[in-house]
Amino acid sequence: MRLIVHNMLTCNIKGVINKFPLRIEAEKVIKKEVDFNPDFLRHMLAKIEWKALVDGARSMGYTELPDHAPDTERVESDESFLKKFHHALLELHLEEGSLVCQETGRKFPVDKGVPNMVLREDEV
Amino acid sequence: MSETPPEIADIMRVSSHREVYEPCDDSFALVDALLTDQTNLINHKPNICMEIGCGSGYVITSLILLLKSKLSNIHYLATDTNPLAAKVTTETLEAHGLKADVICTDIASCLETRLAGLVDVMVVNPPYVPTPEYEVGMEGIASSWAGGENGRSVIDRMLPVVDRLLSEKGWFYLVTLSCNYPSEICLMMRKRGFAWRILVQRSTEEENLIILKFWRDGEEVERLEEETISDEFSRSLSLFMRKQ
Structure with missing residues (x-):
């Protein structure tokens, strides 16, 4: 599971208010190189919840992201920032571990890179 | 001379498991619909493409291969x-050297x-087989086909989700059977502001498959006569079958 996906996942257990973000408990993290594509990154930056990305990256051992994302206009020229954003968003993979709902503590397992978000009957 | 890369998934490289639906006529018909629409898809320049109910991975792998040579930055x-x-x-994606977030x-x-x-x-080959309602939502391979009454239980739950997820320019490809009453599905989507078109119609020994494409047409629809859509649907279906 990459952080671009983590940034979209919510806990849908019935009655839960604080659905996002899920806390990452990393057991195995791998890195896979992806082509650098500034246009895609600029498009995604507007959709990304920055703090969730920073915390997610940190829990996977990557601490290079700034606490706050630079302004959209400044991003254009800031290649060093885009490279870090690219790496955190697209190249880090949580292979094994869990995603934890911050409200209920329910753990959703990540097995061979695939998060299992299917709820039990009593959670729907 | 370099060999032209295959534009759809190679069936020999599709992984399998006894509890996972294998590519079959419906999957092939859906991929054929995507092939029919390939040029439009490329010109559409999507940022995010998604399949709900990916099963063996045959369809999402084919979709990636269809777009890969022309568009590189799709999620x-x-x-x-x-x-x-x-x-x-x-596994199927890996066997083709491709990536998607599953x-x-x-x-x-x-x-x-x-x-x-x-x-x-958005691409969906839903569980469309009419079954008793209790079979819907069972674990394993049953989840790939059990569709409840008229095969519509899961489809009808999916439509609002698809509407919610699709962008303003979003397109939706859906596999249906004639026994799912596809004209009703078109009516439900029409009420949500979508236009529709039949992309593929194919009769096999067991089923009559219809692949539909939906897109937002910007028109607010307040009142719709059910018969209008039903007539419109029968008309396009017979026109479509005559062309084949």
Whole structure:
């Protein structure tokens, strides 16, 4: 599971208010190189919840992201920032571990890179 | 001379498991529909493409291959409620040297909030086989076909989710059978502001497959006569069959 996906996942257990973000408990993290594509990154930056990305990256051992994302206009020229954003968003993979709902503590397992978000009957 | 790369998934490289639906006539018909629409898809320049119910991974792999040579920066997502299907899809993608983010979830439940309005292309081969209602939502391979009354239980739950996830320019490709009453599905989508078109019609020994494409046409529809859509649907279906 990459952080671009983590940034979209919510806990849908019935009655839960604080659905996002899920806390990452990393057991195995791998890195896979992806082509650098500034246009895609600029498009995604507007959709990304920055703090969730920073915390997610940190829990996977990557601490290079700034606490706050630079302004959209400044991003254009800031290649060093885009490279870090690219790496955190697209190249880090949580292979094994869990995603934890911050409200209920329910753990959703990540097995061979695939998060299992299917709820039990009593959670729907 | 260099060999032209295959533009759809290679069936020999599609992974399998006894609890995961294998590519069959419906999967082939859906991929044929995507092939028919390939030029439009390329000109559409999607940012995010998604498949709900990816099963063996045959369809999402084919979609990626169809677009790959022309568009490089697409984010692909695939979901399935069956963890084994999610695993098999990952293997199929890897066997083709491709990547997509695979998530195990019911329809797209864990993505509905944060992914709303972002998906430009949605592809669905739903569980459409008419079955007793209790078979719907069972684990394993049954989740790939059990569709409840008229095969519509899961489809009808999916339509609002698809509407929510699709962007303003979003397109939706859906496999249906004639016994699913596809004209009713078109009516439901019409009420949500979508236009529709038949892309593929194919009769096999067991089923009469119809692949539909939906897109937002910007028109607010307040009142719609059911008969109008039903007539319109029969008309396009017979026109379509005459052309074949």
